[in-house]
Amino acid sequence: MKKTKKIEFRVTLTEYLIIQKKAKETGCSTSEFLRNTALGYNVTYKLTxxxxxxxxxxxxxxxxxxxxxxxxxxxxxxxxxxxxxxxxxxxxxxxxxxx
The missing domain is CATH 1.20.5 (Single alpha-helices involved in coiled-coils or other helix-helix interfaces)
Incomplete structure (x- = not known):
């Protein structure tokens, strides 16, 4: 299904960096990581x-x-x-x- 809606929210610099790091560790984009987390999907760590x-x-x-x-x-x-x-x-x- 095509994603047409956009959600924006503010975070501190520290929160931003943590979210970026966690998204990178899982191999997801930031959007994908936050969407999966918010929807309660299992976000797994991607091995290097x-x-x-x-x-x-x-x-x-x-x-x-x-x-x-x-x-x-x-x-x-x-x-x-x-x-x-x-x-x-x-x-x-x-x-x-x-x-």
């Missing part, structure tokens, strides 16, 4: 590319730990050790990027 990459890496770690658990259940201690060491090295590599 960097955050998406972090989640992908965490998913790899989770897969490795699942593999370790499965190998441990099977009693394959050699594979458990190898997988645990490779996972630890992968984690260390990523932690070193933060330093």
């Amino acid at each position: 590319e960097e955050e998406i990459e972090v989640y992908k890496e965490l998913n790899k770690f989770a897969d490795n730990f699942r593999r370790i658990g499965n190998l441990f259940k099977l009693g394959d201690t050699t594979a458990v050790k190898e997988t645990a060491v490779s996972t630890a090295l992968l984690i260390r590599e990523h932690l070193n990027k933060l330093i």
Whole structure:
């Protein structure tokens, strides 16, 4: 449906900056953010590319730990050790990027 009506209201500079920041964090325009908020719609946070990459890496770690658990259940201690060491090295590599 075409939006034809306009609503204006005044805010302080601080309120304006907060609204702008929150709208940007959700990936919405200011109008879309305020409309969704006023109508009670769920306004979700939009992940940045960097955050998406972090989640992908965490998913790899989770897969490795699942593999370790499965190998441990099977009693394959050699594979458990190898997988645990490779996972630890992968984690260390990523932690070193933060330093």
